[in-house]
Amino acid sequence: MRAIISISGLTKTYASGQHALKNVNLEIREGEIFALLGPNGAGKTTLISIICGIVTASSGTVLVDGHDIVTDYRAARSRIGLVPQELVADAFETVRATAGFSRGLFGRAPNPGYVESVLRDLSLWDRRNDIIMTLSGGMKRRVMIAKALSHEPRILFLDEPTAGVDVELRRDMWALVRRLRDSGVTIILTTHYIDEAEEMADRIGVISQGELIVVEDKIRLMRKLGKKQLTLHLQDPMASIPAGLEAWKLALNAGGSELEYTFDTNEEQTGIPALLRRLSELGVAFKDLHTRQSSLEEIFVNLVSERKGFRQ
C-alpha cells in the first residue's frame, strides 16, 4: 500500500534540552488507522505537532502525500486535519461559525452544506448557534473534531480524542472514525486506552522516550508478542507440580488449586492435547478449564518496561 506520510530521521530537541524525539522513521499507509501508543511524555504529541507544522523539527524530513512539510507546506497542510490533545476553541464563537472559519483557513471555499453534514454527523447541529463557551467538555471535543473535518482532509490526526469522554460518545466517535476510514481518510490516533487501539487500529506504533520501538500490524504484533495461557481448575489442590510434567511450562497458582500452562501462540504444536492426556494418566482431575490470550495492554506494558529496564 502507498505511504501517505513518510517520516525519516526525525529528531526534536526542545529549547529546554529535552530530547523529545530520537531518529524517528515511520511510514503511514494510505487509508489505514494507525494507533500511536506510548506513556506520558513519550513524544506522541511532539511527533504529531511536527507533522502538522506547529513545532519545528530539529532534523529529519516529513513528506505528506509526497509534499515536504517545510518547503511545500501549503500542499502538505491542506491535506491534514488535526484534533489536538488540549481542548482549545474560540470561546466566544458559535459552533457553526468556528467550523466555517476552519474551513476557510485551510483554503476551502465556503460550503454550508458540507459544514452542516459534519455538524450533523457529530450531533452538533442542534447546537450550531450556541457559543462554544456554553458547551460541555464532550461537546467541545466534538467541536474540535468538526473543525478538523470541515476542510475535508485526507489525513486526520486525533491526539487522545477520547480523554474525558463518556462511553456513549466514545462509541459514537469510533463509529465516526470507521466511517471516515471507509471513505478513504487515513487516521492517526494516540490513546491511553489500549483496548481502543486493540479494537480500532490496523497498525500499532509504540513510542517510548522519544524512540519508536515497535511498528507492526496489530494482528501480527499480538500474535508475535502475545502469549496464551491455559488454566485448569483442579478438583483437589496440589502442593507441588507432580513429576512427569517437565515438558510443559507449568505454574501452580491460587494456593495449588489452579494449574497454569503458558504457551506461545506461534507454535504449531501447543502441546495441549498431550498435556491433558498426561494429566489424566497421572490421575489429576480438573473441574474447569479456560484459555486466555494476552491483551495488547500487557504487550504494551511489557515492551515499555523492558525498554526502561534496558535504559537504566
Place this chain on the structure above:
Amino acid sequence: MRAIAFNRHGVWAIYRFELARFLRTLLQSVLTPVITTSLYFVVFGAAIGARMTEVDGVPYGAFIVPGLIMLSVFMESISNASFGIHFPKFTGTIFELLSAPVSAFEIVLAYVGAAATKSVGLALIILATASVFVPIHILHPFWMVAFLVLTAITFCLFGFIIGIWARNWEQMQIVPMLIVTPLTFLGGAFYSIDMLPPAWRTVTLFNPVVYLISGFRWTFFGSADVDVGTSLGMTLVFLLTCLALVAMIFRTGYRLKN
C-alpha cells in the same frame, strides 16, 4: 488538489473573524471614542482654547483634531492588533493558525488588515464627532486618507509585534503605556512644537510621532511643524521597520513555535 499560491479563503476567514470580534463590542467601540473626543473638546477646546485662540493661524479647537485622531489611531491600532494575535497565543487556539496552509504574509495581511480597518473606522468616527464641535475643512483629503491608512497599518504592525513578543498581559500594556503615550503627548498632539523652548524642540525631533502628527495636520491645514515630505518619509521608514521585524519573526518562528 492543486497547491494554492494565495490562500484567499484563509485570509478572508481571519479578517472576518477579527472584524466579528470588533462588531461584538460595537457599541463600546463606537461610544468610547465619541465620549472621549467630546471630553477632549470640553477640556482642551473650551477651557484652554478660550485662552489660546489660534495656533499657526488655525483656531485651537480645530488645531487639536488631527492630533486627537492620531492619538486614538496609535492606541487603538496597538491594542487591537496586539490583542488579536496575543489572545490565540494565550488560549492556545494559535495551533490552528500554525497548522493551516497560510503563509506569514497572509497571516499578517489578515490580522493587520482587520485591525487597521477598525482604526480607520474609528478615526472617521472621531472626525465626525469633532465636526460637531468645530467646523473642519480638510485641505488635502487624499493625503489625509493616505496618512491615516499608513499610520494605522504601521501601528497595527507594531501592535502585532508586541502581541507576539509579549509573554503575558502586563507586557502587552507596558509598551503602549511606557513608550507610546509619552511620545504622543510629547509629539505635539495638542500644541505646535514651535511653542516649546529651542532645546526641547531639538529633542522632540527624535520623536517619530512628531512626524506622523505633523504630516497629518498638514493634510488638514496645509501648514506643519516639519516639512511634509520628511513626515511622509519618516512614516514610511517606520512602516518598513515594522515590516522587517514581522518578517524576521516569522522566519525564525520567534515566540510562535517551539
